[in-house]
Amino acid sequence: MPRQDDQKQLKTQKQVQQALIPFEDALIAQLPKPEEIIQAALQRQQKQRRRQKNILSLLFLATLGGIWWWNPVYDQHYLSTGIGEQKDYILSDGSQIKLNTATQLQIAYHLRSRNIQLEHGEATFHVKHAFWHAWLPWAERRFEVRSGNIRIEDIGTVFNVRQFTADHTQVAVLQGQVQVWSADQQQTMLLKTGESLMTSIGQLNTLQQSVDVQQLIAWQKGHYYFNNQSLAEVLAELNRYGELPVKIQQGQLGQLRISGQANLAHRMQLIHALPTFSAVSIVQDEQGIFWIKAKK
Numbered sequence: 129m130p131r132q133d134d135q136k137q138l139k140t141q142k143q144v145q146q147a148l149i150p151f152e153d154a155l156i157a158q159l160p161k162p163e164e165i166i167q168a169a170l171q172r173q174q175k176q177r178r179r180q181k182n183i184l185s186l187l188f189l190a191t192l193g194g195i196w197w198w199n200p201v202y203d204q205h206y207l208s209t210g211i212g213e214q215k216d217y218i219l220s221d222g223s224q225i226k227l228n229t230a231t232q233l234q235i236a237y238h239l240r241s242r243n244i245q246l247e248h249g250e251a252t253f254h255v256k257h258a259f260w261h262a263w264l265p266w267a268e269r270r271f272e273v274r275s276g277n278i279r280i281e282d283i284g285t286v287f288n289v290r291q292f293t294a295d296h297t298q299v300a301v302l303q304g305q306v307q308v309w310s311a312d313q314q315q316t317m318l319l320k321t322g323e324s325l326m327t328s329i330g331q332l333n334t335l336q337q338s339v340d341v342q343q344l345i346a347w348q349k350g351h352y353y354f355n356n357q358s359l360a361e362v363l364a365e366l367n368r369y370g371e372l373p374v375k376i377q378q379g380q381l382g383q384l385r386i387s388g389q390a391n392l393a394h395r396m397q398l399i400h401a402l403p404t405f406s407a408v409s410i411v412q413d414e415q416g417i418f419w420i421k422a423k424k
């Protein structure tokens with residue numbers, strides 16, 4: 129039985145082949161030539177390569193977009209001054225930072241911004257802008273300063289930031305403008321030349337207009353000006369540049385209001401001159417401490 133089945137199958141195949149003989153030439157004519165097969169294969173490879181290139185290009189653009197959005201740090205520096213020390217620094221972009229006594233800050237260069245964290249102390253920022261900043265400010269890297277929980281973005285050129293405590297900061301504009309944001313980003317204020325702002329616990333408080341900002345930065349020329357300030361405040365300010373052997377005897381005497389100026393390089397001159405323009409006397413004890421007492 130298997131032999132007969134095989135013979136039948138062979139006979140059927142021969143019959144099919146004989147039946148296709150008249151159509152053989154027509155079928156062969158319909159088949160692609162070897163050159164056409166090779167050309168089609170090459171075209172398929174080229175399309176596949178173009179598709180891969182397009183995918184890689186999209187991935188590359190997406191990666192660049194992600195990096196731009198992420199705004200990574202590519203360089204950073206730490207600047208500081210000791211007690212009684214002042215320094216000037218020129219940044220790589222030409223901006224200048226003047227550091228007052230006992231100041232520490234961190235500079236981080238990001239892809240889209242220049243970020244400075246004032247950790248404590250006081251500094252004046254002279255920001256260098258590109259010549260086209262006035263027309264295309266959005267195209268230039270931002271210059272931001274953070275002090276405590278507040279954020280300050282430079283719009284103009286020169287401003288001063290002093291951190292009294294981690295929750296208490298003063299911002300003053302010498303030239304141009306700055307934008308100040310509160311810690312929760314719910315408050316914002318634009319400061320212009322000659323204006324000063326006090327902040328407390330991350331909130332924007334009192335805006336002072338027509339401030340003598342030159343007095344605020346008199347330290348850069350070695351001076352300290354005080355106008356109707358308490359004796360305790362003046363002594364605390366002088367001690368920023370080094371502890372003086374001076375104490376106020378009575379607590380209430382510290383609230384005495386005085387006005388004047390001091391040479392930061394010779395601060396004791398002011399202490400010795402106090403009796404000449406205020407109702408106090410100076411007495412030195414055996415330990416060399418100068419006591420400020422109420423004049424009798």
